[in-house]
Amino acid sequence: MNIPFLDLKVQFREIEHEVLPMVKEAMENAAFIGGPQVSGFETEFATFCDSRHCAGVNSGTDALRFALMAAGVGPGDEVITVPHTFIATTEAISQVGAKPVFVDIDPKTYNMDPNKLENYLRKRLDGPSTSNHDPGSRIQTQPKAVIPVHLYGQPADMDPILEIAKKNNLVVIEDACQAHGALYKGKKAGSMGLVGCFSFYPGKNLGAYGEGGAVVTESEDMANKIRMIRDHGQAKKYYHDLEGYNGRLDAIQAGVLRIKLKRLDSWNAARRQNAAYYDDLLSKIPGVTIPFQADYAKSVYHLYVILADDREGLQRHLSDKGIGTGLHYPVPLHLQKAYAAQGYKQGDFPVTESVAKRLLSLPMFPELTKAQIEYVADCIAQYMQR
Numbered sequence: 001m002n003i004p005f006l007d008l009k010v011q012f013r014e015i016e017h018e019v020l021p022m023v024k025e026a027m028e029n030a031a032f033i034g035g036p037q038v039s040g041f042e043t044e045f046a047t048f049c050d051s052r053h054c055a056g057v058n059s060g061t062d063a064l065r066f067a068l069m070a071a072g073v074g075p076g077d078e079v080i081t082v083p084h085t086f087i088a089t090t091e092a093i094s095q096v097g098a099k100p101v102f103v104d105i106d107p108k109t110y111n112m113d114p115n116k117l118e119n120y121l122r123k124r125l126d127g128p129s130t131s132n133h134d135p136g137s138r139i140q141t142q143p144k145a146v147i148p149v150h151l152y153g154q155p156a157d158m159d160p161i162l163e164i165a166k167k168n169n170l171v172v173i174e175d176a177c178q179a180h181g182a183l184y185k186g187k188k189a190g191s192m193g194l195v196g197c198f199s200f201y202p203g204k205n206l207g208a209y210g211e212g213g214a215v216v217t218e219s220e221d222m223a224n225k226i227r228m229i230r231d232h233g234q235a236k237k238y239y240h241d242l243e244g245y246n247g248r249l250d251a252i253q254a255g256v257l258r259i260k261l262k263r264l265d266s267w268n269a270a271r272r273q274n275a276a277y278y279d280d281l282l283s284k285i286p287g288v289t290i291p292f293q294a295d296y297a298k299s300v301y302h303l304y305v306i307l308a309d310d311r312e313g314l315q316r317h318l319s320d321k322g323i324g325t326g327l328h329y330p331v332p333l334h335l336q337k338a339y340a341a342q343g344y345k346q347g348d349f350p351v352t353e354s355v356a357k358r359l360l361s362l363p364m365f366p367e368l369t370k371a372q373i374e375y376v377a378d379c380i381a382q383y384m385q386r
């Protein structure tokens with residue numbers, strides 16, 4: 001049996017009859033940038049996220065970058081996030097001129113540990129020299145924002161994070177790029193911070209047929225600022241209040257996203273069902289740790305990630321059996337070359353480091369069949385019991 005890590009072709013067959021006429025209509029009307037597809041999608045996605053406003057942008061990275069800019073984050077500011085995420089989270093921070101700093105994750109959920117956030121801020125009050133990982137730098141930075149990442153489709157523990165942020169005057173920007181439709185105590189991922197940032201990279205739970213992203217927010221002011229930033233800093237054509245970016249969501253991608261959004265709840269339900277079946281089969285195999293779902297969370301399983309000690313061997317075995325897998329993410333951000341100048345070292349974030357060595361993402365998409373899940377579980381059992 002051949003089981004890809006992700007199969008976007010099978011999903012296309014389900015929506016082809018809507019996508020192709022939509023693309024043809026866009027060509028016939030020469031409607032490519034802005035227009036009713038983009039505004040229609042923004043209204044529908046805001047509603048989906050239980051948020052008042054949505055601004056479509058060109059990627060999840062742009063969503064984070066524009067959100068930080070609109071929130072006034074820049075040089076001299078620290079933005080606190082986790083080392084266990086995709087680098088886009090920290091690229092956005094650095095690219096607005098701020099400094100990314102890390103706190104470790106919870107060993108069960110793999111998301112930001114609110115206690116570690118609190119400890120970091122407490123230490124920070126004692127003075128920058130005790131916790132600043134950039135001792136050579138003469139620039140004193142102050143914590144300004146926190147970015148919890150809802151990794152793999154499960155929301156971070158938002159209540160304590162929001163409370164700590166409030167106490168310390170920090171802006172909260174949710175990185176919901178992997179969590180479209182996920183719930184925290186019944187609240188939609190992306191709807192709890194000042195803004196929520198989404199990616200519509202093709203492999204996401206809601207994926208475009210190209211690049212795409214969005215910011216959702218209750219704040220009209222933030223939404224307006226982000227709309228300006230995505231469009232060269234202009235609210236009116238050729239009148240630029242500030243320098244922005246070319247970071248718009250295009251009309252054909254918005255059209256694709258509208259077609260897919262109607263199906264997202266049922267696709268997410270199918271992912272949850274697949275995860276439950278994996279859980280059932282894999283929990284019986286010694287040496288495999290299945291994903292933990294916290295009481296407060298309803299995960300949408302963007303990824304289904306297990307832990308196993310001999311992860312490389314298991315990955316090779318699954319590959320030999322025709323099963324695609326992934327590593328999300330093998331090198332923690334604090335140990336990446338890109339952040340070497342910050343002076344972090346091995347051992348600084350032990351939970352992240354331990355998880356990064358053992359994680360393995362299994363095939364996960366709504367159309368995965370029971371037979372495919374059984375085959376993956378059988379192959380894992382074979383390897384673990386060898």
Ligand SMILES: Cc1ncc(COP(=O)(O)O)c(C=O)c1O
Nearest residue numbers: 059060061086088089177199201
């Ligand atoms: C957690 C996280 N943040 C940010 C991004 C960036 O999104 P994009 O690839 O659309 O720029 C991604 C997507 O890969 C992501 O997974």
